[in-house]
Amino acid sequence: MTSTLPRQVPYPQEGRGQPAISLRGAALSFGKRTLWKGLDLDIMPGEFFAVLGPNGSGKTSFLKVLLGLQALDSGTARVDGRPIARGSRTLGYIPQQKSFPPETPLRARDLVGLGVDGHRWGLRMRSRAYNERVDGLLRDVGAESYADAPVGLLSGGEQQRLRAAQALATDPTVLLCDEPLLSLDLHHQQAVSSLINRQCHEKNSAVVFVTHEINPVIEYVDRVLYLADGEFRVGTPEDVMTSEVLSDLYRSPVEVLHSNGRIVVVGLPDDTTHHHESA
């Protein structure tokens, strides 16, 4: 490491109790390729934490570790002070947008209902509490108008709002998002990201937001983890998203331009530049 920054930037609002997510000496590799190693990280409740980097840099694997779907090679990972357990109700998860087939036998409210109790065995005995919970979640994400529409006929943006509702169903203290804005139009990008931001800054959930495009959420992001080539940098967007830091990380000259509050990265290796240019 020839870092010009300390690896761990202390969170500016320290003293808010125990971290929501805590990694110590975490390392992960696939075969001979190291995705990251020596990762020490505390993510606090109410923090909007973006994970950036090119394809294959281990962004999604980072989420899988937190979800308990992928074991670390070394080091420890804790959520809410406890070791990671798969299926924990303190974690909410918004996966990448993936369309439902047109004839999926579920309405919007049924999909959200799966987020409430879909993991339980047996048939569901419909109760008032269940119905009220689902209605409340649909209201929270602004999906009431299509609550009874078949999910297969909804647009990608509408489906993604429902996934947000599913993820919020357990009132998670940690919200993990895997490129939740991918393939959404600008209008829905804003709607979904402001929803996630509300959960973060109003309800005090820690948000881990994996994306290759920081601009749609730039106004919300508190800190960034930038992964590339088995190396990483952690810090505020102002600290990390600079020509100097990214050139160092990629080991080749990269230029970071700021325009109208947006960040444009030019000259990335392996042709990922276009990701950073489109909003």
Place this chain on the structure above:
Amino acid sequence: MNFQEILSAIFTFDNYAQLLPLVRNSLIAGAVLGLLGGLIGTFVMMRDLAFAVHGIAELSFAGAAFALLIGANVVAGSLVGSVLAALVLGVMGIRARDRNSVIGVVMPFGLGLGILFLALYEGRAANKFGLLTGQIVSVDDVQLNLLAGCAVVVMIALAAIWRPLTFASADADLAEARGVPVRGLSILFMVLLGVSVALSIQVVGALLVLALLITPAAAALKVTSAPGFVVLLSVVFACTSVVGGILLALGGRIPVSPYVTTISFAIYLACRLIGSRRSRRRSRRVDAVGQPDLRVAGSSA
């Protein structure tokens, strides 16, 4: 054979009142299979397993043919064949594309084996034909009990895994993240499907099993997306097809399967028609409300 003779061969209702009590067991068996097919068919559609059902059926046929050849219980042979096939598919093919090529490779092999066993068999020809095209005329009490017993076990197991299976079928990634044992459920479902296929083959035969396990659910999905209603319609359609098919086949000398598949197909056509009207109405409603986001894509495709 002129047209009149063909028609009277297809629809004969002479001595109907006397014949009806003789097929009491068959009717019960048909209703049980309709119920089972309707329930499991919903998940078959959701999990995109139509081709797998066909593949399992051919291996089930091979198992049944082998049992016939060595003088063993045909239902047991059919069960062994289809559960083995279902397990192989469940363990091997996670992604639909891999699975389909495995099925495409295994299915003709199973069918070929079945034909070999039947060619070696020297018993009644009707037994041979029945495995492929269905035979429900003579269901004795022992067979009925076996069939109903298996069906009840499958239905109880299905009820127990209903919700997590729905979750895993709709969104496997999310279900896995929520702690649903997605892979285990997938294998268990394949076993339940294998048993259902083996039982259905006893009525409609290996070639036509899709009429019982796919068509009713596919028809139901054309007219509704409410999960409870899909299951209810699917069961009603499947039962109507089988029981109606047996009742129509009763007087004639034609196997039961053409009646079953025709009723089932007619229901599907009707549902498609209703479904296309429904989606047109929806798109108009959406325009009126001014929600351009509510796509109606692929509703009639």
